[in-house]
Amino acid sequence: MIEPLVLKGFRDSLPKTEIPRRKIMRMLEDVFTSYGFVPIDTPALEYTNVLLGKGGGETDKQIFHFQDNGKREVAMRFDLTVPFARFLATNFSSLPIPFKRYHMSKVWRGENPQKGRYREFIQCDFDMVGADNALSDYEILSLMDASFKALSIEGYTFHVSHRGLFNTFLEHNGILDKSVDILRLVDKLRKIGEEEVTKQLIELTESEEKAKKIISYISRAEDENFLDCVNRLEALAGGECESSNRLREIYALLQAQGIEKHFILDPSITRGLDYYTGIVYETFLDELPSIGSVCSGGRYNNLTSLYSKECLQGVGSSIGLDRLLAALEELKHPLLKEVANADVIIYMKEGQEKKAVECASILRGEGIKTDIYLLPGKKMKAFYDYAAKCGTRFVVMFDDDCKESLKDLITRDTTAADINTIAKIIKEHNS
């Protein structure tokens, strides 16, 4: 016998997890498509040099790569962004531009598994390329808001910042050349605290004054509103500029739609990565900030230059589905609280198969998820154990004359009724 082991950092998804996961993915898909976003798919395997670009470094060690039977160097995708850039370059002429796509699929990283981090996970990315204006920045933020609303998540806040404005501020203070290191430090604020960040900023800029300016830029009074914050940052960056006006335009659109309350301008958000050029954002759940950002992204203006002469400006987001699922479970969100394999199970004695099949057909026709217990006449103890593992509340049974009744496994009530009445009862319960 072979031991049925799962690889380290990988895991099975059992129905208890997979049912809500698929439900959430479908709800997100419905929101994405309502905004005119379209699905694409790319191969799980690509040429290693296509995925790594000029590459090397940390990512190199983290990806699953190998030589295939045809001696090609191939690798499993580690995100959906790089394949999207390659996809755009490959298929440019057949795509409408601007192009809005979503992609929900698995990616693989060979990093050391930690709590909540796996070597295989699902990313839900949505991006639009081919436009750089307040309207497109707004559209992506609006879509994020609509997504969280659709999932009936209460209490979420989008922390928005602007990398262009931050760079203007750094330039105004003569420290733009250190921007990459400064960004990485600021990004650590939540983890290592203001004191430590200040200390390291002083070392980096060799100036207490400049370090303090950076700290004052990224610090925000809890009650500072969006536009006041724009004014303050703009002043620190040397006055009105394209980036600050962009933020005002975006905010005006958020206000026009009455969704501005979910957005705060939070200059401490920088997103570590180099490639952002405009707005950047992270999303926190008000009741569970400790779990970190559940949806992040920003504007990048150079996605495809590695593969193509076309320079496509884009803005996009990624929902960390597994992290979001973990959060919703902790928050006892209805989507994860009651997961049942079916609405009702039909139990029968031997010889009642035709009756069972007939009733199942009627219930399914009414949109009721109907499971047939496949072992006619099995002892009730075994059946109840099955029903409990299925998480299913209702059971249809038949007496010796094949008259049907409905048993509620929670109240333990049994109601004799014809199958159409039973359908009504279950549908009322579901609604």
Add this chain to the structure above:
Amino acid sequence: MIEPLVLKGFRDSLPKTEIPRRKIMRMLEDVFTSYGFVPIDTPALEYTNVLLGKGGGETDKQIFHFQDNGKREVAMRFDLTVPFARFLATNFSSLPIPFKRYHMSKVWRGENPQKGRYREFIQCDFDMVGADNALSDYEILSLMDASFKALSIEGYTFHVSHRGLFNTFLEHNGILDKSVDILRLVDKLRKIGEEEVTKQLIELTESEEKAKKIISYISRAEDENFLDCVNRLEALAGGECESSNRLREIYALLQAQGIEKHFILDPSITRGLDYYTGIVYETFLDELPSIGSVCSGGRYNNLTSLYSKECLQGVGSSIGLDRLLAALEELKHPLLKEVANADVIIYMKEGQEKKAVECASILRGEGIKTDIYLLPGKKMKAFYDYAAKCGTRFVVMFDDDCKESLKDLITRDTTAADINTIAKIIKEHNS
């Protein structure tokens, strides 16, 4: 610059393909869940020895396998059946038994790409384990019928056969020891023709009489009905037996549900694979038989023995999604005929962003897929090119006073109307 190449045998899925593919997967998922089937997922990577079992042979050459950074021998799954067997062994105690699962996901095979065959493709598997009776055989056939009905496919026929009955027949004729080779030959009937199969059967059985008996067993008059065929095969196999009675019981349930017309008993169906023990089946589209079976499977009674002492009897099917999609495209099925990125696109001039966003919000609230063209004031030629690539028929535009009108890009009519009236027009068109 890096050339944006896709690996041989792999391909991007553009919206034109991915939109209908996702639609079909959701429709199938709705049918599966209505039957009480639940989704699971397993890792794309597994230990190589777990996937190959005692392994070696053809499969060995076809799978993508490599040594990971931790020196583990790992492989990408080449089907969803072997991972399911491993999954059952790993998670047995937490699953309800009988267990009914579906799994729609990618698998990878390094075989040489041919027309319509790729190295990466999606399988849609649905299986139930833990019961061996007519009821469960019927349930899986009924679910197949419901799936094809849900996709509004006209003209499909399930060709059902019984491996146990065929074995009884072989035993009755003293050639059971050659069953594996005989099965493989019979499976080639469609490809190489009756004459060639007969010739090879004579060589194999060293008996013209036995070869002819096999041919007479697997041949079926076009108008032979299901029960007549059971009677004929049973007689050839030495009389009434468990397998023939099972077929009768299954047929009685199909009849009770009025779906028997989609099923024929076709003894030429054997399914090459060793592990089937009961019913086996393939599915052909009446108008496109040449494309081959689009849904195949059968009963196997030893799925988990490689990994576990639990012996789980099962029956299951696999829909070849890519083949089905290719067929539906050829048949000009409505699902693939008109694929649009959105129901409507909003076009605006500069300064009309707030109005555009407001209208989009109303249309989306009405369930209308609404795309905003992200380049305000762009020339109409560029916009119409965009709309054509999106496949979208309707456009909302605004005059200089921000009054909205609806343009139909097919009839070229323009209707001035408020946005709520426009919503009604589009919804009527969609329904």
